Amino acid sequence: MPPSKRTNSMEQFLIYLLKSSGIIALFLLFYVLLLRRETFFKTNRIYLMAGLALSIALPLMVITKTVWLQPTPINPSNMENFVMAPLSKETTLDWFSLLFYGYIAGVFLFVVRFALQLFSLYRLISNSNTFKDGKFIKVETNKNVSPFSFFRYVVYNPNLHSPSELKTILAHERIHVERKHSLDIVLMHLFTIFQWCNPFIWWYRASMDNNLEYMADTETIALNTNRKEYQYLLLRTGIGERHYSLVTPFFNSSIKKRINMLNKNRSNRKNVYKYSFILPLLAGFILLFNVKTEAQVKSKDSIKEDSNKYGPVVYDKERSGDFPNLSINKPSSYYVGDSVPLYLLDGKEISKTEMDKIDPNEIASMKVWKGAQSIEKYGDKGKDGVIEITMKKNNSNLPGNHPGDGHKDSSVAIKPHDSINVRQSGTDKTSGIKLRPGKENPLIILDGKETSKSNFEKIKPEDIESVVVLKGQKAIDKYGDKAKDGVIEVRTKSASARSAEAKAQSPWKVGVRLNKSDPNWNVLEYYGQMEKMAPSENYFPDVDKALILINGIPSPKKDLELISVNQIKMFFPISADNKEAIKKYGDQAKNGVIEIVLKKE
Numbered sequence: 001m002p003p004s005k006r007t008n009s010m011e012q013f014l015i016y017l018l019k020s021s022g023i024i025a026l027f028l029l030f031y032v033l034l035l036r037r038e039t040f041f042k043t044n045r046i047y048l049m050a051g052l053a054l055s056i057a058l059p060l061m062v063i064t065k066t067v068w069l070q071p072t073p074i075n076p077s078n079m080e081n082f083v084m085a086p087l088s089k090e091t092t093l094d095w096f097s098l099l100f101y102g103y104i105a106g107v108f109l110f111v112v113r114f115a116l117q118l119f120s121l122y123r124l125i126s127n128s129n130t131f132k133d134g135k136f137i138k139v140e141t142n143k144n145v146s147p148f149s150f151f152r153y154v155v156y157n158p159n160l161h162s163p164s165e166l167k168t169i170l171a172h173e174r175i176h177v178e179r180k181h182s183l184d185i186v187l188m189h190l191f192t193i194f195q196w197c198n199p200f201i202w203w204y205r206a207s208m209d210n211n212l213e214y215m216a217d218t219e220t221i222a223l224n225t226n227r228k229e230y231q232y233l234l235l236r237t238g239i240g241e242r243h244y245s246l247v248t249p250f251f252n253s254s255i256k257k258r259i260n261m262l263n264k265n266r267s268n269r270k271n272v273y274k275y276s277f278i279l280p281l282l283a284g285f286i287l288l289f290n291v292k293t294e295a296q297v298k299s300k301d302s303i304k305e306d307s308n309k310y311g312p313v314v315y316d317k318e319r320s321g322d323f324p325n326l327s328i329n330k331p332s333s334y335y336v337g338d339s340v341p342l343y344l345l346d347g348k349e350i351s352k353t354e355m356d357k358i359d360p361n362e363i364a365s366m367k368v369w370k371g372a373q374s375i376e377k378y379g380d381k382g383k384d385g386v387i388e389i390t391m392k393k394n395n396s397n398l399p400g401n402h403p404g405d406g407h408k409d410s411s412v413a414i415k416p417h418d419s420i421n422v423r424q425s426g427t428d429k430t431s432g433i434k435l436r437p438g439k440e441n442p443l444i445i446l447d448g449k450e451t452s453k454s455n456f457e458k459i460k461p462e463d464i465e466s467v468v469v470l471k472g473q474k475a476i477d478k479y480g481d482k483a484k485d486g487v488i489e490v491r492t493k494s495a496s497a498r499s500a501e502a503k504a505q506s507p508w509k510v511g512v513r514l515n516k517s518d519p520n521w522n523v524l525e526y527y528g529q530m531e532k533m534a535p536s537e538n539y540f541p542d543v544d545k546a547l548i549l550i551n552g553i554p555s556p557k558k559d560l561e562l563i564s565v566n567q568i569k570m571f572f573p574i575s576a577d578n579k580e581a582i583k584k585y586g587d588q589a590k591n592g593v594i595e596i597v598l599k600k601e
Helices: 003-035 041-060 095-126 163-178 181-194 199-222 227-235 255-262 269-289 300-310 352-356 371-382 453-457 472-479 495-503 523-532 557-562 579-589
Strands: 063-069 129-133 136-140 148-150 153-156 291-297 313-316 342-345 348-350 363-369 386-391 412-414 420-422 443-446 449-451 464-470 487-492 547-550 568-574 593-598
Touching (some): 003 095, 095 181, 148 181, 163 199, 163 227, 181 199, 227 255, 269 291, 342 352, 342 371, 363 371, 472 487, 523 557, 523 568, 547 579
Antiparallel strands (some): 313 363, 363 386, 412 420, 443 449
């Protein structure tokens, strides 16, 4: 088992053990405060055994509360082809492992102790004289031991007791055998091994032992045994020695409690109502410790139903830096469902075939209408959704036009402090990127490195993956005074990316692209790159302040350095002040949330 999985299993078990111990403490404190002085011995026996059973079962019962979030999605499919980065070899003290192995060591010692007690008991019985008496087996021994019973065996030393005393003692032990009290004792010992580190379990065991003796004492007196003589017999604690904790001895250290209980008046039956008070306490325990809050990304159907809350999805390519790391894919991928939506090009209805012929680079903006709003705006035609496409001005690639009639160049024209225009409409394959003349001299960053204007203008538009323009203070903050005239960040496609793109069935999709020239990025490095390319400061939450959840577990920032992007199944950054996130996680989500789900190993 991988170390991460093993550590997680240890952690989950210790949490389970802690919850189980809490339920034992709850049952015990309730018993001591309300039930211990009652004479409902049989009901108390059921109550104490039920406490053991529920302490095992209740921690396993988890109530899942689902909170639906609408985070900024990062498409994990683009991470599939990355090589896994080696994890850091830095070792830290694993407290969960330390506690777990310490617990296991204690369990081992108590198991050995339990086995030795069983073996010692077996030797005593096998080396003594045995006589079958109906359902019971009498065991007469010469050892100096107090009379006791263990399942069907009743062990005693006849030389230490008079015939009248022996008759009373045997009657007492027969009741233990008939009521199968040894089963309670053995189960309690096994449970004590399981929870040896819980101080309440030892008190719980003593309470169970005492209650069994109260039951046997009460029934023995009911067999016409003289109450006073029976109490005198109990006081003779100097006779015999107790060597075995697994048995139900006639004499034990709780003689005073047993005598007091014998002289106590029977409890009023109306007091049985006290047992019901444990139920709301158990319910409160479950609600406090067994409710798991789960974040879910809305399903396709729920997105379709909720679309009228948020209006259309708008993709605007004219605005500089709005979507620096997005490549537009098939518009129908924004539509939820299998039916074909209504396509509108500059206000005119077109077919899907005509839509497929549109060059993505010629699109100025795109709106996706869904649900009730699309029907309200377009009637029955919009029942399956509507995609409105607005083309750039003077476009020559509109359906019905012919390439070459409009733009003759294939260039990217960039004017600092203004906008980015990408045109690929002509047949000229030699044209590169051109900067519009101006007073400003922007800093040009090509694939993370500063480059000259001449090198920049040699780039072919089809080799560009993304272009980002930074202006004003944001550019200066990132690159210093040399960025005072603005910055143009260009990321080119790698050969493998172009090959994969050429094989794609459709040229339309929205997703996040990583620079595949850096296959060993960890999550923190990747997040830093995405944060730099964000269109606004609030696009991604601050990784130093955000709540980081890895597989639902709050984690420190340093853990992001240990995870390769190739290990990620889903990655959702949620911006600061997201109401749904704050509702789910409280104030700790006010600075945003970064949720990461890892692939199963």
